[in-house]
Amino acid sequence: MEFLVHARDIHYQYEDGTKALDGVNFYLFPGETVALLGANGSGKTTFALHLNGLLQGSGEIDVCGMRVGKATLASVRAKVGMVFQDSDEQLFMPTVLEDVAFGPMNLGMSRMEAVVKATWALGEVGMDYALDKAPYHLSAGEKKRVALSGVLAMNPEVLVLDEPTTFLDPPGRRSLVHLLRKLPQAKLIITHDVNFAMALASRAVFFEKGKVLADAPIDEIVRRFDWTAGYDTLASDEFLRYSAQRRF
Protein backbone atom coordinates (compact mmCIF):
# COMPACT_ATOMS: atom_id res chain seq x y z
CA MET A 1 0.00 0.00 0.00
CA GLU A 2 1.25 3.50 -0.79
CA PHE A 3 1.86 6.08 1.92
CA LEU A 4 -0.73 8.84 2.23
CA VAL A 5 1.77 10.95 4.16
CA HIS A 6 5.49 10.34 4.08
CA ALA A 7 7.90 12.66 5.92
CA ARG A 8 11.65 12.19 5.71
CA ASP A 9 14.34 13.72 7.85
CA ILE A 10 12.41 16.82 8.95
CA HIS A 11 14.42 19.44 10.80
CA TYR A 12 12.99 22.68 12.13
CA GLN A 13 14.35 25.44 14.32
CA TYR A 14 12.27 28.33 15.72
CA GLU A 15 13.47 31.92 15.33
CA ASP A 16 14.63 32.01 18.94
CA GLY A 17 17.00 29.13 18.17
CA THR A 18 14.93 26.35 19.75
CA LYS A 19 15.48 23.15 17.84
CA ALA A 20 11.94 21.83 17.55
CA LEU A 21 12.39 18.95 15.09
CA ASP A 22 15.53 16.95 14.68
CA GLY A 23 15.38 14.41 11.86
CA VAL A 24 11.76 13.26 12.11
CA ASN A 25 10.64 10.40 9.86
CA PHE A 26 6.97 9.50 9.66
CA TYR A 27 4.45 7.70 7.48
CA LEU A 28 0.69 7.34 7.45
CA PHE A 29 -1.42 4.92 5.39
CA PRO A 30 -4.90 5.72 3.98
CA GLY A 31 -7.61 5.20 6.58
CA GLU A 32 -5.08 4.66 9.38
CA THR A 33 -5.33 6.43 12.75
CA VAL A 34 -2.07 7.30 14.47
CA ALA A 35 -1.57 9.02 17.81
CA LEU A 36 1.33 11.39 18.40
CA LEU A 37 2.33 11.10 22.03
CA GLY A 38 5.04 12.79 24.02
CA ALA A 39 5.70 15.45 26.61
CA ASN A 40 4.82 19.13 26.18
CA GLY A 41 7.30 20.80 23.84
CA SER A 42 8.48 17.54 22.33
CA GLY A 43 7.68 18.67 18.78
CA LYS A 44 4.33 16.98 18.05
CA THR A 45 2.41 20.10 17.04
CA THR A 46 5.40 21.59 15.24
CA PHE A 47 5.61 18.43 13.17
CA ALA A 48 1.86 18.44 12.42
CA LEU A 49 2.07 22.05 11.22
CA HIS A 50 4.57 20.88 8.60
CA LEU A 51 2.05 18.51 7.05
CA ASN A 52 0.12 21.29 5.34
CA GLY A 53 2.98 23.71 4.98
CA LEU A 54 2.07 26.05 7.85
CA LEU A 55 5.68 25.58 8.94
CA GLN A 56 8.40 24.65 6.51
CA GLY A 57 11.67 23.23 7.71
CA SER A 58 14.20 21.12 5.88
CA GLY A 59 13.50 17.59 4.69
CA GLU A 60 10.81 16.18 2.43
CA ILE A 61 7.12 15.62 2.99
CA ASP A 62 4.81 13.96 0.48
CA VAL A 63 1.05 14.21 0.97
CA CYS A 64 -1.26 12.28 -1.38
CA GLY A 65 1.60 12.05 -3.87
CA MET A 66 2.35 15.79 -3.76
CA ARG A 67 5.61 17.17 -2.40
CA VAL A 68 4.75 19.86 0.16
CA GLY A 69 6.15 23.16 -1.10
CA LYS A 70 5.11 26.62 -2.18
CA ALA A 71 3.73 25.42 -5.51
CA THR A 72 1.49 22.77 -3.95
CA LEU A 73 0.36 24.57 -0.78
CA ALA A 74 -3.25 25.15 -1.88
CA SER A 75 -3.72 21.53 -3.00
CA VAL A 76 -1.99 20.12 0.08
CA ARG A 77 -4.12 22.25 2.42
CA ALA A 78 -7.23 20.88 0.74
CA LYS A 79 -6.02 17.36 1.50
CA VAL A 80 -4.82 17.86 5.07
CA GLY A 81 -7.53 19.18 7.36
CA MET A 82 -6.30 20.61 10.64
CA VAL A 83 -8.49 20.88 13.71
CA PHE A 84 -6.72 23.18 16.15
CA GLN A 85 -6.59 22.86 19.92
CA ASP A 86 -8.42 26.13 20.56
CA SER A 87 -11.65 26.09 18.58
CA ASP A 88 -12.09 29.83 19.14
CA GLU A 89 -9.12 30.41 16.86
CA GLN A 90 -10.65 28.26 14.17
CA LEU A 91 -14.14 29.73 14.23
CA PHE A 92 -13.63 33.28 13.07
CA MET A 93 -16.67 33.98 10.89
CA PRO A 94 -19.82 35.61 12.30
CA THR A 95 -22.07 32.54 11.95
CA VAL A 96 -21.55 28.79 12.04
CA LEU A 97 -22.71 28.32 8.46
CA GLU A 98 -20.41 31.04 7.12
CA ASP A 99 -17.51 29.61 9.05
CA VAL A 100 -17.95 26.11 7.68
CA ALA A 101 -18.47 27.51 4.17
CA PHE A 102 -15.19 29.46 4.42
CA GLY A 103 -12.99 26.51 3.37
CA PRO A 104 -15.11 25.36 0.41
CA MET A 105 -15.31 28.93 -0.91
CA ASN A 106 -11.53 29.16 -0.73
CA LEU A 107 -11.45 25.98 -2.82
CA GLY A 108 -13.28 27.91 -5.53
CA MET A 109 -16.84 26.72 -4.91
CA SER A 110 -19.70 29.15 -5.56
CA ARG A 111 -21.56 30.56 -2.57
CA MET A 112 -24.46 28.14 -3.18
CA GLU A 113 -22.20 25.07 -3.54
CA ALA A 114 -20.29 26.06 -0.41
CA VAL A 115 -23.51 26.45 1.59
CA VAL A 116 -24.72 23.03 0.45
CA LYS A 117 -21.35 21.51 1.35
CA ALA A 118 -21.29 23.28 4.71
CA THR A 119 -24.81 22.14 5.54
CA TRP A 120 -23.80 18.56 4.72
CA ALA A 121 -20.64 18.81 6.86
CA LEU A 122 -22.60 20.24 9.79
CA GLY A 123 -25.08 17.38 9.44
CA GLU A 124 -22.19 14.88 9.57
CA VAL A 125 -21.17 16.17 13.00
CA GLY A 126 -24.74 16.65 14.24
CA MET A 127 -24.60 20.44 14.28
CA ASP A 128 -27.06 21.29 11.53
CA TYR A 129 -29.36 22.88 14.13
CA ALA A 130 -26.85 25.69 14.72
CA LEU A 131 -26.46 27.08 11.18
CA ASP A 132 -27.25 30.68 12.06
CA LYS A 133 -25.73 30.72 15.53
CA ALA A 134 -22.73 32.87 16.38
CA PRO A 135 -19.73 30.65 17.25
CA TYR A 136 -19.26 32.21 20.69
CA HIS A 137 -22.73 31.09 21.73
CA LEU A 138 -21.72 27.43 21.36
CA SER A 139 -20.48 25.11 24.10
CA ALA A 140 -16.91 23.76 23.95
CA GLY A 141 -18.12 20.44 22.53
CA GLU A 142 -20.25 22.17 19.91
CA LYS A 143 -17.35 24.42 18.92
CA LYS A 144 -15.13 21.37 18.45
CA ARG A 145 -17.76 19.73 16.25
CA VAL A 146 -18.19 22.87 14.15
CA ALA A 147 -14.40 23.19 13.80
CA LEU A 148 -14.29 19.60 12.62
CA SER A 149 -17.10 20.17 10.14
CA GLY A 150 -15.26 23.23 8.79
CA VAL A 151 -12.46 20.87 7.88
CA LEU A 152 -14.72 18.04 6.64
CA ALA A 153 -16.41 20.47 4.25
CA MET A 154 -13.12 20.62 2.34
CA ASN A 155 -13.12 16.84 1.70
CA PRO A 156 -9.70 16.20 3.22
CA GLU A 157 -7.98 12.83 3.05
CA VAL A 158 -6.07 13.34 6.30
CA LEU A 159 -7.45 14.80 9.51
CA VAL A 160 -4.96 16.26 11.96
CA LEU A 161 -6.47 16.83 15.39
CA ASP A 162 -4.41 18.80 17.89
CA GLU A 163 -5.48 18.04 21.47
CA PRO A 164 -9.08 17.45 20.41
CA THR A 165 -10.32 16.66 23.92
CA THR A 166 -9.19 19.95 25.47
CA PHE A 167 -12.13 21.69 27.22
CA LEU A 168 -14.40 18.69 26.59
CA ASP A 169 -16.27 16.96 29.41
CA PRO A 170 -16.39 13.12 29.49
CA PRO A 171 -19.65 12.84 27.50
CA GLY A 172 -18.20 15.28 24.98
CA ARG A 173 -15.09 13.12 24.63
CA ARG A 174 -17.14 9.95 24.17
CA SER A 175 -19.27 11.62 21.57
CA LEU A 176 -16.16 12.83 19.74
CA VAL A 177 -14.74 9.29 19.71
CA HIS A 178 -17.95 7.97 18.17
CA LEU A 179 -17.93 10.72 15.60
CA LEU A 180 -14.28 10.22 14.62
CA ARG A 181 -14.75 6.46 14.34
CA LYS A 182 -17.40 7.04 11.70
CA LEU A 183 -15.15 9.21 9.55
CA PRO A 184 -13.25 7.31 6.85
CA GLN A 185 -10.27 9.69 6.61
CA ALA A 186 -6.78 8.86 7.89
CA LYS A 187 -6.29 10.57 11.24
CA LEU A 188 -3.35 11.95 13.11
CA ILE A 189 -4.21 12.68 16.72
CA ILE A 190 -1.98 14.77 18.94
CA THR A 191 -3.08 14.20 22.49
CA HIS A 192 -2.18 13.71 26.13
CA ASP A 193 -5.47 11.88 26.64
CA VAL A 194 -4.26 8.29 26.40
CA ASN A 195 -7.70 6.74 26.78
CA PHE A 196 -8.93 8.84 23.89
CA ALA A 197 -5.90 7.90 21.78
CA MET A 198 -6.30 4.20 22.59
CA ALA A 199 -9.97 4.31 21.65
CA LEU A 200 -9.11 5.50 18.15
CA ALA A 201 -5.52 4.77 17.15
CA SER A 202 -3.87 1.50 16.32
CA ARG A 203 -0.36 2.93 16.17
CA ALA A 204 1.45 5.62 18.15
CA VAL A 205 4.54 7.66 17.53
CA PHE A 206 6.36 8.87 20.63
CA PHE A 207 8.15 12.23 20.37
CA GLU A 208 10.95 13.44 22.60
CA LYS A 209 13.06 16.56 22.11
CA GLY A 210 12.12 16.84 18.44
CA LYS A 211 12.90 13.22 17.63
CA VAL A 212 10.77 10.14 17.13
CA LEU A 213 11.75 7.96 20.05
CA ALA A 214 9.46 5.07 19.18
CA ASP A 215 6.92 4.07 16.54
CA ALA A 216 4.86 1.01 17.49
CA PRO A 217 1.35 -0.27 18.26
CA ILE A 218 -0.24 2.12 20.77
CA ASP A 219 -0.57 -0.45 23.57
CA GLU A 220 3.13 -1.13 23.38
CA ILE A 221 4.06 2.59 23.46
CA VAL A 222 1.76 3.28 26.42
CA ARG A 223 3.17 0.29 28.32
CA ARG A 224 6.76 1.06 27.44
CA PHE A 225 6.65 4.70 28.55
CA ASP A 226 4.03 4.27 31.26
CA TRP A 227 2.07 6.91 29.36
CA THR A 228 -1.13 6.45 31.35
CA ALA A 229 -3.55 8.84 32.97
CA GLY A 230 -3.59 6.92 36.27
CA TYR A 231 -1.54 8.09 39.25
CA ASP A 232 -1.33 4.83 41.14
CA THR A 233 0.61 2.74 38.63
CA LEU A 234 4.18 1.74 39.33
CA ALA A 235 6.64 3.31 36.95
CA SER A 236 8.45 0.99 34.58
CA ASP A 237 12.24 1.01 34.34
CA GLU A 238 12.02 2.71 30.96
CA PHE A 239 9.78 5.47 32.34
CA LEU A 240 12.12 6.03 35.29
CA ARG A 241 15.09 6.32 32.95
CA TYR A 242 13.09 8.64 30.71
CA SER A 243 11.90 10.86 33.56
CA ALA A 244 15.39 10.98 35.08
CA GLN A 245 16.69 12.35 31.77
CA ARG A 246 13.91 14.92 31.55
CA ARG A 247 14.10 15.75 35.26
CA PHE A 248 10.42 16.48 35.65
Next chain:
Amino acid sequence: MHHVILERWAQGNSPLHLRDPRAKILALLAYLIVLATTPPGATYRIVTYAIVALAGVVMSRLPILSLLTRAGVVLPFSFTFAVISWFGGEHLRAIALVEKTYLSAVAVLIVSGTTPLPALLRGFESLGVPRVLVSVIQFLYRYLFVISEQAQHMRLAAVCRGGARKTSRRDRFQSAAGALGVLFARSYARADGIHRAMLARGYNGHLPVADAGRFRIADGVFAALTILVLTALRTLPY
Protein backbone atom coordinates in the same frame (compact mmCIF):
# COMPACT_ATOMS: atom_id res chain seq x y z
CA MET B 1 -21.87 42.56 27.05
CA HIS B 2 -23.10 45.44 24.91
CA HIS B 3 -22.84 43.52 21.63
CA VAL B 4 -24.68 40.51 23.04
CA ILE B 5 -27.63 42.77 23.87
CA LEU B 6 -27.53 44.24 20.38
CA GLU B 7 -27.54 40.73 19.00
CA ARG B 8 -30.61 39.86 21.06
CA TRP B 9 -32.35 42.99 19.85
CA ALA B 10 -31.48 42.13 16.27
CA GLN B 11 -33.49 38.89 16.50
CA GLY B 12 -36.81 40.80 16.53
CA ASN B 13 -39.38 40.95 13.75
CA SER B 14 -40.52 44.56 13.62
CA PRO B 15 -41.07 46.32 10.28
CA LEU B 16 -37.54 47.74 10.63
CA HIS B 17 -36.04 44.31 11.34
CA LEU B 18 -37.56 43.03 8.11
CA ARG B 19 -35.96 45.68 5.91
CA ASP B 20 -32.86 44.87 3.87
CA PRO B 21 -29.64 46.00 5.61
CA ARG B 22 -28.69 48.08 2.56
CA ALA B 23 -31.92 50.07 2.79
CA LYS B 24 -31.27 50.74 6.47
CA ILE B 25 -27.65 51.71 5.85
CA LEU B 26 -28.70 54.18 3.14
CA ALA B 27 -31.36 55.68 5.42
CA LEU B 28 -28.83 55.93 8.25
CA LEU B 29 -26.29 57.58 5.97
CA ALA B 30 -28.90 60.13 4.88
CA TYR B 31 -29.80 60.83 8.53
CA LEU B 32 -26.16 61.34 9.50
CA ILE B 33 -25.51 63.66 6.54
CA VAL B 34 -28.62 65.71 7.30
CA LEU B 35 -27.58 66.00 10.95
CA ALA B 36 -23.99 66.90 10.13
CA THR B 37 -24.92 69.60 7.62
CA THR B 38 -27.48 71.33 9.81
CA PRO B 39 -26.01 74.61 11.10
CA PRO B 40 -25.81 75.28 14.86
CA GLY B 41 -28.85 77.02 16.31
CA ALA B 42 -31.41 75.33 14.04
CA THR B 43 -33.38 74.13 17.05
CA TYR B 44 -36.61 73.35 15.21
CA ARG B 45 -34.80 71.21 12.69
CA ILE B 46 -33.00 69.31 15.41
CA VAL B 47 -36.35 68.70 17.13
CA THR B 48 -37.82 67.27 13.92
CA TYR B 49 -34.76 65.01 13.51
CA ALA B 50 -35.28 63.83 17.07
CA ILE B 51 -38.92 63.06 16.24
CA VAL B 52 -37.76 61.04 13.22
CA ALA B 53 -35.31 59.12 15.45
CA LEU B 54 -38.06 58.47 18.00
CA ALA B 55 -40.36 57.26 15.24
CA GLY B 56 -37.54 54.87 14.25
CA VAL B 57 -37.26 53.58 17.81
CA VAL B 58 -41.02 53.01 18.02
CA MET B 59 -41.06 51.31 14.61
CA SER B 60 -38.19 49.05 15.64
CA ARG B 61 -40.03 47.93 18.83
CA LEU B 62 -36.75 48.09 20.72
CA PRO B 63 -36.84 48.94 24.44
CA ILE B 64 -36.99 52.74 24.24
CA LEU B 65 -35.49 53.61 27.60
CA SER B 66 -32.66 51.11 27.28
CA LEU B 67 -31.82 52.34 23.78
CA LEU B 68 -31.87 56.00 24.73
CA THR B 69 -29.69 55.28 27.75
CA ARG B 70 -27.18 53.27 25.73
CA ALA B 71 -26.95 56.04 23.17
CA GLY B 72 -25.74 58.23 26.03
CA VAL B 73 -22.40 56.40 25.91
CA VAL B 74 -21.18 59.00 23.41
CA LEU B 75 -22.00 61.94 25.66
CA PRO B 76 -18.78 62.03 27.72
CA PHE B 77 -16.79 62.37 24.49
CA SER B 78 -19.03 65.01 22.94
CA PHE B 79 -19.28 66.89 26.26
CA THR B 80 -15.48 67.21 26.32
CA PHE B 81 -15.45 68.98 22.96
CA ALA B 82 -18.66 70.86 23.75
CA VAL B 83 -17.03 72.33 26.87
CA ILE B 84 -14.06 73.48 24.79
CA SER B 85 -16.44 75.16 22.31
CA TRP B 86 -18.50 76.67 25.13
CA PHE B 87 -15.48 78.28 26.73
CA GLY B 88 -14.34 79.36 23.30
CA GLY B 89 -17.51 81.48 23.16
CA GLU B 90 -19.34 79.26 20.63
CA HIS B 91 -22.34 78.34 22.75
CA LEU B 92 -24.63 77.33 19.88
CA ARG B 93 -21.94 75.09 18.42
CA ALA B 94 -21.41 73.42 21.80
CA ILE B 95 -25.11 72.63 22.17
CA ALA B 96 -25.36 71.42 18.57
CA LEU B 97 -22.38 69.12 19.10
CA VAL B 98 -24.07 67.34 22.00
CA GLU B 99 -27.44 67.16 20.22
CA LYS B 100 -25.98 65.85 16.99
CA THR B 101 -23.72 63.20 18.52
CA TYR B 102 -26.53 61.90 20.72
CA LEU B 103 -29.02 61.69 17.83
CA SER B 104 -26.35 60.02 15.65
CA ALA B 105 -25.80 57.41 18.37
CA VAL B 106 -29.54 56.77 18.60
CA ALA B 107 -29.77 56.29 14.82
CA VAL B 108 -26.77 53.95 14.75
CA LEU B 109 -28.23 51.92 17.62
CA ILE B 110 -31.57 51.60 15.82
CA VAL B 111 -29.86 50.17 12.74
CA SER B 112 -27.46 47.89 14.62
CA GLY B 113 -30.27 46.80 16.96
CA THR B 114 -32.51 45.77 14.09
CA THR B 115 -29.90 44.09 11.90
CA PRO B 116 -27.77 41.05 12.81
CA LEU B 117 -24.11 41.95 12.36
CA PRO B 118 -23.39 39.39 9.60
CA ALA B 119 -26.26 40.87 7.56
CA LEU B 120 -25.07 44.40 8.31
CA LEU B 121 -21.55 43.54 7.13
CA ARG B 122 -22.90 41.96 3.96
CA GLY B 123 -24.88 45.14 3.40
CA PHE B 124 -21.77 47.30 3.85
CA GLU B 125 -19.80 45.07 1.51
CA SER B 126 -22.40 45.10 -1.24
CA LEU B 127 -22.63 48.90 -0.96
CA GLY B 128 -18.95 49.11 -1.79
CA VAL B 129 -17.31 49.56 1.62
CA PRO B 130 -13.70 48.27 1.27
CA ARG B 131 -13.52 44.61 2.23
CA VAL B 132 -10.51 45.21 4.47
CA LEU B 133 -12.60 47.52 6.62
CA VAL B 134 -15.51 45.07 6.72
CA SER B 135 -13.10 42.26 7.70
CA VAL B 136 -11.63 44.36 10.49
CA ILE B 137 -15.11 45.07 11.91
CA GLN B 138 -16.01 41.40 11.57
CA PHE B 139 -12.91 40.19 13.44
CA LEU B 140 -13.23 42.90 16.07
CA TYR B 141 -16.82 41.89 16.75
CA ARG B 142 -16.00 38.18 16.79
CA TYR B 143 -13.05 38.43 19.18
CA LEU B 144 -14.14 41.30 21.40
CA PHE B 145 -16.05 38.78 23.45
CA VAL B 146 -13.09 36.36 23.66
CA ILE B 147 -10.65 39.10 24.66
CA SER B 148 -13.01 40.58 27.26
CA GLU B 149 -13.47 37.08 28.69
CA GLN B 150 -9.71 36.72 28.85
CA ALA B 151 -9.43 40.08 30.62
CA GLN B 152 -12.07 38.97 33.11
CA HIS B 153 -10.13 35.74 33.79
CA MET B 154 -6.96 37.74 34.38
CA ARG B 155 -8.77 40.08 36.75
CA LEU B 156 -10.21 37.12 38.63
CA ALA B 157 -6.75 35.56 38.89
CA ALA B 158 -5.39 38.84 40.25
CA VAL B 159 -8.23 39.12 42.79
CA CYS B 160 -7.64 35.50 43.90
CA ARG B 161 -4.06 36.43 44.68
CA GLY B 162 -4.98 39.51 46.62
CA GLY B 163 -4.97 41.94 43.70
CA ALA B 164 -8.04 43.72 45.04
CA ARG B 165 -6.49 44.70 48.37
CA LYS B 166 -5.81 48.37 48.98
CA THR B 167 -2.52 49.32 47.45
CA SER B 168 -1.03 52.61 46.40
CA ARG B 169 -2.18 54.24 43.19
CA ARG B 170 1.27 53.73 41.73
CA ASP B 171 1.13 49.96 42.45
CA ARG B 172 -2.34 49.67 40.98
CA PHE B 173 -1.25 51.56 37.89
CA GLN B 174 1.79 49.31 37.50
CA SER B 175 -0.20 46.10 37.80
CA ALA B 176 -2.89 47.40 35.42
CA ALA B 177 -0.21 48.33 32.89
CA GLY B 178 1.33 44.86 33.24
CA ALA B 179 -2.04 43.16 32.78
CA LEU B 180 -2.73 45.30 29.72
CA GLY B 181 0.64 44.28 28.27
CA VAL B 182 -0.12 40.61 28.85
CA LEU B 183 -3.56 41.01 27.32
CA PHE B 184 -1.98 42.63 24.27
CA ALA B 185 0.58 39.80 23.98
CA ARG B 186 -2.19 37.20 24.30
CA SER B 187 -4.29 38.99 21.69
CA TYR B 188 -1.28 39.02 19.38
CA ALA B 189 -0.71 35.28 19.93
CA ARG B 190 -4.39 34.63 19.29
CA ALA B 191 -4.30 36.67 16.10
CA ASP B 192 -1.36 34.54 15.00
CA GLY B 193 -3.33 31.38 15.78
CA ILE B 194 -6.37 32.64 13.88
CA HIS B 195 -4.25 33.50 10.87
CA ARG B 196 -2.72 30.02 10.96
CA ALA B 197 -6.19 28.44 11.17
CA MET B 198 -7.30 30.57 8.21
CA LEU B 199 -4.30 29.53 6.14
CA ALA B 200 -4.99 25.88 6.98
CA ARG B 201 -8.40 26.26 5.33
CA GLY B 202 -7.08 27.79 2.15
CA TYR B 203 -7.16 31.53 3.01
CA ASN B 204 -5.29 33.45 0.35
CA GLY B 205 -5.71 37.01 1.52
CA HIS B 206 -9.34 37.47 0.51
CA LEU B 207 -12.33 36.62 2.63
CA PRO B 208 -15.03 35.01 0.49
CA VAL B 209 -17.80 37.39 -0.55
CA ALA B 210 -21.07 36.62 1.15
CA ASP B 211 -24.42 36.83 -0.61
CA ALA B 212 -26.21 40.07 0.25
CA GLY B 213 -29.69 38.68 -0.42
CA ARG B 214 -32.54 40.17 -2.48
CA PHE B 215 -33.31 43.87 -2.34
CA ARG B 216 -37.11 44.02 -2.47
CA ILE B 217 -39.36 46.81 -3.72
CA ALA B 218 -40.45 47.50 -0.14
CA ASP B 219 -36.80 48.02 0.82
CA GLY B 220 -36.35 50.49 -2.02
CA VAL B 221 -39.54 52.34 -1.04
CA PHE B 222 -38.41 52.50 2.59
CA ALA B 223 -34.95 53.87 1.70
CA ALA B 224 -36.35 56.35 -0.85
CA LEU B 225 -39.08 57.62 1.49
CA THR B 226 -36.69 58.07 4.40
CA ILE B 227 -34.18 59.95 2.25
CA LEU B 228 -36.97 62.09 0.78
CA VAL B 229 -38.42 63.00 4.19
CA LEU B 230 -34.98 63.77 5.62
CA THR B 231 -34.03 65.90 2.63
CA ALA B 232 -37.30 67.82 2.98
CA LEU B 233 -36.74 68.37 6.70
CA ARG B 234 -33.26 69.61 5.98
CA THR B 235 -33.98 71.92 3.05
CA LEU B 236 -37.53 73.26 3.44
CA PRO B 237 -37.68 76.64 5.15
CA TYR B 238 -39.39 76.67 8.57
